[in-house]
Amino acid sequence: MTDTxxxxxxxxxxxxxxxxFGDVEAVxxxxxTAAPAEVTALVGPNGAGKTTLLLVLATLLVxxxxxxxxxxxxxxxxxxxxxxxxxxxxxxFGLYDNLTATEYLxxxxxxxxxxxxxxxxxxxxxxxQIRLPEYADRPVHTMSRGQKQRLxxxxxxxxxxxxxxxxxxxxxxxxxxxxxLRELLRALARSGTAVVVSSHLLGDLxxxxxxxxxxxxxxxxxxxxxxxxxxxxxxxxxxxxxxxTDKLVxxxxxxGYDADPPTPAxxxxxxxxxxxxxxLIAALVRDGVPVVACQPLGGALEAAYLELTT
Amino acid sequence: xxxxxxxxxxxxxxRLRIRAGRWRLLLASWFGVxxxxxxxxxxxxxxxxxxxxxxxxxxxxxxxxxxxLGLALLVVPAxxxxxxxxxxxxxxxxxxxxxxxxxxxxxxxxxxAAWGTALVFLAxxxxxxxxxxxxxxxxxxxxxxxxxxxxALLGTVCAVSLALSAVLSRTTTSGxxxxxxxxxxxxxxxxxxGLVTAMTTETYTQTYSNACPTDLPADLPDAQRAEILAQCxxxxxxxxxxARTDRTWWLLAPNPFVVLADAAxxxxxxxxxxxxxxxxxxxxxxxxxxxRDLDPLGSIGNAVRDLRRPPADDNTGGGxxxxxxxxxxxxxxxxxxxxxxxxxxxxxxxxTTRRLRTPARNLPKxxxxx
Ligand SMILES: Nc1ncnc2c1ncn2[C@@H]1O[C@H](COP(=O)(O)OP(=O)(O)OP(=O)(O)O)[C@@H](O)[C@H]1O
Ligand SMILES: [Mg+2]
Numbered sequence: 001m002t003d004t005x006x007x008x009x010x011x012x013x014x015x016x017x018x019x020x021f022g023d024v025e026a027v028x029x030x031x032x033t034a035a036p037a038e039v040t041a042l043v044g045p046n047g048a049g050k051t052t053l054l055l056v057l058a059t060l061l062v063x064x065x066x067x068x069x070x071x072x073x074x075x076x077x078x079x080x081x082x083x084x085x086x087x088x089x090x091x092x093f094g095l096y097d098n099l100t101a102t103e104y105l106x107x108x109x110x111x112x113x114x115x116x117x118x119x120x121x122x123x124x125x126x127x128x129q130i131r132l133p134e135y136a137d138r139p140v141h142t143m144s145r146g147q148k149q150r151l152x153x154x155x156x157x158x159x160x161x162x163x164x165x166x167x168x169x170x171x172x173x174x175x176x177x178x179x180x181l182r183e184l185l186r187a188l189a190r191s192g193t194a195v196v197v198s199s200h201l202l203g204d205l206x207x208x209x210x211x212x213x214x215x216x217x218x219x220x221x222x223x224x225x226x227x228x229x230x231x232x233x234x235x236x237x238x239x240x241x242x243x244x245t246d247k248l249v250x251x252x253x254x255x256g257y258d259a260d261p262p263t264p265a266x267x268x269x270x271x272x273x274x275x276x277x278x279x280l281i282a283a284l285v286r287d288g289v290p291v292v293a294c295q296p297l298g299g300a301l302e303a304a305y306l307e308l309t310t
Numbered sequence: 311x312x313x314x315x316x317x318x319x320x321x322x323x324x325r326l327r328i329r330a331g332r333w334r335l336l337l338a339s340w341f342g343v344x345x346x347x348x349x350x351x352x353x354x355x356x357x358x359x360x361x362x363x364x365x366x367x368x369x370x371x372x373x374x375x376x377x378x379l380g381l382a383l384l385v386v387p388a389x390x391x392x393x394x395x396x397x398x399x400x401x402x403x404x405x406x407x408x409x410x411x412x413x414x415x416x417x418x419x420x421x422x423a424a425w426g427t428a429l430v431f432l433a434x435x436x437x438x439x440x441x442x443x444x445x446x447x448x449x450x451x452x453x454x455x456x457x458x459x460x461x462a463l464l465g466t467v468c469a470v471s472l473a474l475s476a477v478l479s480r481t482t483t484s485g486x487x488x489x490x491x492x493x494x495x496x497x498x499x500x501x502x503x504g505l506v507t508a509m510t511t512e513t514y515t516q517t518y519s520n521a522c523p524t525d526l527p528a529d530l531p532d533a534q535r536a537e538i539l540a541q542c543x544x545x546x547x548x549x550x551x552x553a554r555t556d557r558t559w560w561l562l563a564p565n566p567f568v569v570l571a572d573a574a575x576x577x578x579x580x581x582x583x584x585x586x587x588x589x590x591x592x593x594x595x596x597x598x599x600x601x602r603d604l605d606p607l608g609s610i611g612n613a614v615r616d617l618r619r620p621p622a623d624d625n626t627g628g629g630x631x632x633x634x635x636x637x638x639x640x641x642x643x644x645x646x647x648x649x650x651x652x653x654x655x656x657x658x659x660x661x662t663t664r665r666l667r668t669p670a671r672n673l674p675k676x677x678x679x680x
Binding site: 021055056058059060061062075076079080083084086088090092093094095096097098099103107108110111112113155 | 314315319326329330402404407408409410412
């Protein structure tokens with residue numbers, strides 16, 4: 001994997017996508033663009049239509065309406081062109097029993113028409129990349145959930161796609177694997193891949209994504225660069241810690257702040273802005289409270305999420 | 311659709327099958343049952359002494375092949391009946407569909423794996439077939455044709471089972487329906503033929519006249535003599551009923567047993583030399599039953615060909631001369647049946663491909679893609 005923009009693809013453009021299942025309108029007007037060399041997060045509550053949208057992008061479902069281009073091709077009329085350039089990993093997927101990881105990845109490589117020899121060397125490469133080389137000759141059905149998830153990730157990368165669609169890739173991963181996944185996706189983005197990740201792990205996304213698309217009730221409700229998230233006007237929780245918690249609680253009460261009951265982690269106070277936080281710290285210090293920490297709970301992404309979705 | 315795509319899917323399916331099942335046990339019991347059957351059949355045609363029947367191979371081979379067909383019809387539906395919806399249930403189908411394999415690659419690859427497995431079962435019968443041939447009388451052409459037809463019929467069953475697994479979302483439903491489809495082809499055609507034929511029963515009027523006897527006994531009373539002479543020479547009519555199987559024979563044609571038996575080339579006529587040898591033996595008082603009369607394939611085939619013949623309307627009390635001249639008119643039934651079965655299989659493969667095509671516009675109710 002080189003860190004250069006070696007293939008400047010055209011990413012994903014989807015506008016006004018609609019898709020119903022019978023009388024359930026799963027997607028009713030989603031817009032999403034994902035540029036090459038960027039990670040785009042797809043965020044929204046359960047049932048918002050994220051998986052359905054990804055199925056449309058992955059050439060599995062015909063949209064009822066809307067304009068869709070994946071890697072510059074139409075998934076409905078040119079699915080093979082799209083498939084040659086797109087990798088997809090579903091939220092839940094099965095693996096074949098009684099197959100080793102190498103055999104599995106080699107088979108997928110052949111299905112992507114890499115040729116037997118190339119498919120085999122690619123399998124070894126990928127197992128190294130997802131840190132499962134010791135599973136090369138072990139049957140995949142004995143793998144743990146997280147290991148399977150990683151293998152599924154490798155599966156989607158077999159043919160070196162220029163567009164990568166991942167549906168909740170981090171669910172079930174241990175903390176270290178999540179960090180590694182993040183690094184892997186960042187590296188892929190640096191090398192020019194357009195990455196779309198649907199996830200509920202907002203903390204992870206905050207460190208991973210360049211852009212975020214919020215969906216709710218089957219429609220896009222916001223599309224932002226991560227460093228330009230809308231600033232919220234609603235109060236959000238900040239966590240305070242002091243050497244003397246009692247003193248902190250009393251001081252907060254005296255100054256009329258809206259604080260939650262103290263927990264071992266600290267005391268949560270609802271504040272409307274960064275300025276309000278600065279004011280509070282100054283006031284506490286004046287009061288002689290030994291404050292050691294004051295930080296917003298949940299990132300800016302979580303704040304925006306709570307603001308935009310219902 | 312590409313050859314390498316089909317091969318990729320077929321190889322994968324084959325590998326999964328081999329690793330998943332207890333194949334050794336299954337193949338061993340298949341062979342064991344057939345061995346037992348062949349042994350018993352051989353003992354049965356042995357007769358009082360082993361020379362009672364000539365050309366025992368004809369009986370052994372025919373019986374064995376019909377039995378193989380029956381047993382295969384019990385085994386083969388299971389080979390493909392959960393192929394597509396099983397993958398869907400396990401969540402491995404969609405990840406296959408997003409690769410560059412086409413719907414036809416997947417459908418034909420799965421079919422090839424199932425059919426290939428069925429042919430392995432068939433290949434296992436070869437030693438027994440070889441033994442049957444050593445028992446004399448089986449023409450080579452018959453073994454070739456029967457093998458090909460048997461393979462084609464098993465292909466049809468595989469294709470139909472596969473289509474059911476693609477159309478139905480539940481593996482249990484498709485499993486049961488695959489066996490029902492086999493039932494429909496075998497017993498179903500027979501039952502339908504019987505019931506429909508009963509409806510075609512018609513009454514017909516036959517006109518005949520008896521020649522006047524010239525050698526009436528002299529002592530016959532005059533009254534009786536007069537009565538007989540009055541009736542003879544006059545056209546008489548009688549009314550009876552008959553089933554018009556010539557209108558319904560085609561209902562039996564798709565039956566795999568009918569196709570197999572009728573497609574088997576008939577045994578060659580007795581040569582003059584054989585006839586002389588037989589007559590010499592019979593002159594010595596050694597009677598042997600000819601396998602020609604016991605040929606299981608030929609007799610089923612002839613029976614269905616007879617059904618196809620229209621009744622002779624000029625029924626002038628048909629003697630043997632009339633019957634044997636009409637044997638020549640027996641027209642084959644199997645081309646229709648085989649064509650039907652092969653088209654059925656091809657249609658099933660087409661349907662499977664359509665059901666596997668993505669992106670999908672319509673999903674069966676309540677089914678998720680992934
Ligand atoms: N095949 C289907 N048939 C009927 N309804 C469906 C089907 N697939 C999805 N839906 C419905 O469409 C809506 C959106 O589902 P989807 O799976 O896209 O949500 P999601 O955003 O991925 O949710 P989650 O975060 O829980 O994964 C849901 O209400 C779901 O019940
Ligand atoms: Mg989902």
